[in-house]
Amino acid sequence: MNSTDTAEQGAEQGAAVQDVDALRQEIDHLDAELLRLVKRRVEVSKVIGAARMAAGGTKIVHNREIDVINRYRELGPEGRDLAMILLRLGRGALGR
Numbered sequence: 001m002n003s004t005d006t007a008e009q010g011a012e013q014g015a016a017v018q019d020v021d022a023l024r025q026e027i028d029h030l031d032a033e034l035l036r037l038v039k040r041r042v043e044v045s046k047v048i049g050a051a052r053m054a055a056g057g058t059k060i061v062h063n064r065e066i067d068v069i070n071r072y073r074e075l076g077p078e079g080r081d082l083a084m085i086l087l088r089l090g091r092g093a094l095g096r
């Protein structure tokens with residue numbers, strides 16, 4: 001290894017650190033977007049639930065919940081967990 005190698009490695013490491021910083025910024029942005037979307041989903045789900053119950057319907061619609069769970073299946077077992085959490089957030093405390 002000569003001094004050029006060391007300088008190149010240093011530059012590469014600098015670039016890698018920059019990449020991590022940029023990627024972390026992207027993650028921060030994605031998390032903010034996901035949070036916004038989850039909050040909106042909760043709102044919409046609650047509005048539908050309230051309308052259905054006001055019309056004398058049920059708190060839970062099983063076939064719709066199966067559709068939602070199936071949608072997230074491509075993420076594996078965690079996808080199922082994620083779908084269940086989203087449904088639970090929308091249903092509120094009574095629908096657990």
Ligand SMILES: O=C(O)C(=O)C[C@]1(C(=O)O)C=C[C@@H](O)C=C1
Pocket residue numbers: 045048049059060061062064065068086087090091
């Ligand atoms: O699609 C509905 O009817 C809803 O109430 C929305 C929703 C959901 O969050 O996706 C919530 C509760 C139901 O059990 C099924 C689905």
